[in-house]
Amino acid sequence: MLPTTLAQWQTYCQKLSKEGRAFIQGQYKAAQSGKTFDCINPANSEKIADIAACDQADVELAVKAARNSFETGTWRDMSPKARKQVLLRLADLMEAHKQELAALETLDMGKPISESLSVDIPGSADVVRWHGEAVDKVYDEVAPTPANVLATVTREPIGVVAAITPWNFPLWIACWKIAPALATGNSVVLKPSEKASLTAIRLAALAKEAGIPDGVFNVVPGFGHTVGKALALHKDVDSLVFTGSTRTARQLMIYAGESNMKRVWLEAGGKNPNIIFADCPDLDKAARAAASGCFYNQGEVCVAGTRLLVERSIHDAFLEKVVEAAKSFKPGNPLDPATNMGALVDTGHQASVLDYIKVGSEAGATLCLGGKAPTDTGAFVEPTIFSGVSNKMRIAQEEIFGPVMAVIPFDSEEEAIAIANDSDYGLGAGLWTGNLGRAHRVAKALRAGSVWINNYNDGDMTVPFGGFKQSGNGRDKSFHALDKYTELKTTWIELG
Numbered sequence: 001m002l003p004t005t006l007a008q009w010q011t012y013c014q015k016l017s018k019e020g021r022a023f024i025q026g027q028y029k030a031a032q033s034g035k036t037f038d039c040i041n042p043a044n045s046e047k048i049a050d051i052a053a054c055d056q057a058d059v060e061l062a063v064k065a066a067r068n069s070f071e072t073g074t075w076r077d078m079s080p081k082a083r084k085q086v087l088l089r090l091a092d093l094m095e096a097h098k099q100e101l102a103a104l105e106t107l108d109m110g111k112p113i114s115e116s117l118s119v120d121i122p123g124s125a126d127v128v129r130w131h132g133e134a135v136d137k138v139y140d141e142v143a144p145t146p147a148n149v150l151a152t153v154t155r156e157p158i159g160v161v162a163a164i165t166p167w168n169f170p171l172w173i174a175c176w177k178i179a180p181a182l183a184t185g186n187s188v189v190l191k192p193s194e195k196a197s198l199t200a201i202r203l204a205a206l207a208k209e210a211g212i213p214d215g216v217f218n219v220v221p222g223f224g225h226t227v228g229k230a231l232a233l234h235k236d237v238d239s240l241v242f243t244g245s246t247r248t249a250r251q252l253m254i255y256a257g258e259s260n261m262k263r264v265w266l267e268a269g270g271k272n273p274n275i276i277f278a279d280c281p282d283l284d285k286a287a288r289a290a291a292s293g294c295f296y297n298q299g300e301v302c303v304a305g306t307r308l309l310v311e312r313s314i315h316d317a318f319l320e321k322v323v324e325a326a327k328s329f330k331p332g333n334p335l336d337p338a339t340n341m342g343a344l345v346d347t348g349h350q351a352s353v354l355d356y357i358k359v360g361s362e363a364g365a366t367l368c369l370g371g372k373a374p375t376d377t378g379a380f381v382e383p384t385i386f387s388g389v390s391n392k393m394r395i396a397q398e399e400i401f402g403p404v405m406a407v408i409p410f411d412s413e414e415e416a417i418a419i420a421n422d423s424d425y426g427l428g429a430g431l432w433t434g435n436l437g438r439a440h441r442v443a444k445a446l447r448a449g450s451v452w453i454n455n456y457n458d459g460d461m462t463v464p465f466g467g468f469k470q471s472g473n474g475r476d477k478s479f480h481a482l483d484k485y486t487e488l489k490t491t492w493i494e495l496g
């Protein structure tokens, strides 16, 4: 029986084991330096666990373990059906440990327990299952060559994959990378964010229990400038997959160029427009979706609809609806099953979000809702809405990664498109209209990897996810994800 009250969750969490060591060659290991850092619960600033502060020496061990396992073929050469069975077992184990994984996620990064339980953990298991199920259903190609030739086009695993992942959906985004990497026969070294490492570390033991051979899946916790940098510069890492900030993404491209030209695949945030036309068929639905599209997960979502573009003729009435919808997001104890908005990941990030709110006010935007930390303890920020925003303002151009919405009026379809595309980013975009022609026209004109019409941020494993422009390259989810983890080989056979 799952806990149903705050008190029950708190009791459960006190007893929960919180492993913080690295996982290399099938075993938990302290950092070779013996160093650790504190893992802090952002809802109350209490220490939860010690995390291994790994560095270059631990990265060396992990990459060597991954390389050896790849070269010996313990996983790579397993039949696709056998690899599928292991991944399906892993998905089952994740679901069986749903309560534990959800509690670790919520304690570590502050999201509501109800969402960890209903979204993050089942979503993560679904990713592993989807890629597992696909393994023995993907065929290679025979090229339409002249009759005296047989040419095959095959996908081969790329080798050692390093995954550097963020803290907003720690387990889920890690699975977006790990699952296709493993499904295609690679060996993996995962570096979770130093701000949320617990579920990735726990996942390693579940993967071993599911039957992933030792050395094939390693987890090295630690900081970006130590573990992340060492992985990105490592000459024996073949592919580097990343989700995080644009600043780090740029750096990773440099590291790859300075080392071995490893493949680099980046998802690096967004400043996503959500456009409400006056002919939107259901303004109430659009207002609810605009609020949840911006404030879900405390606004710590790369694809959050943080720029709300509203046609001037409905601007005031729509703004009122969005403010009302946003009021339903109430920051509270993340372990309380009734909470729908948790804490930000840490107090440093809280300070950065509050600073952006100050920047917005100073630039002349009108604060319509929120704007403060609601409590003295914990990294909470109220859902915050600014109206009267110009797209040139910093709050409309920079990724705040917190619960802050910038409302921008527009007068025509052309102007809406121009404002929407006036951004360094191009991850997601929404548009709401009852006009079919306009829906297609605007969707085509938007420079974004995902466009949602009359909804915001829906999706599942069947559709790819990733960005245009400085939102990155490559795609997670769906068969398109396999591009990151495989090389294409053509074999040209002379038939005589």
Ligand code: ADP
Residues within 6 Å of the ligand: 164, 165, 166, 167, 191, 192, 193, 194, 222, 223, 224, 225, 227, 228, 229, 232, 243, 244, 245, 246, 247, 248, 249, 251
């Ligand atoms: P955020 O500011 O949201 O934490 P980051 O881009 O800093 O976003 O973090 C995303 C991931 O990138 C984390 O795992 C982090 O440790 C890692 N990282 C940060 N800086 C570097 C770096 N210089 N080299 C490699 N990895 C890094």
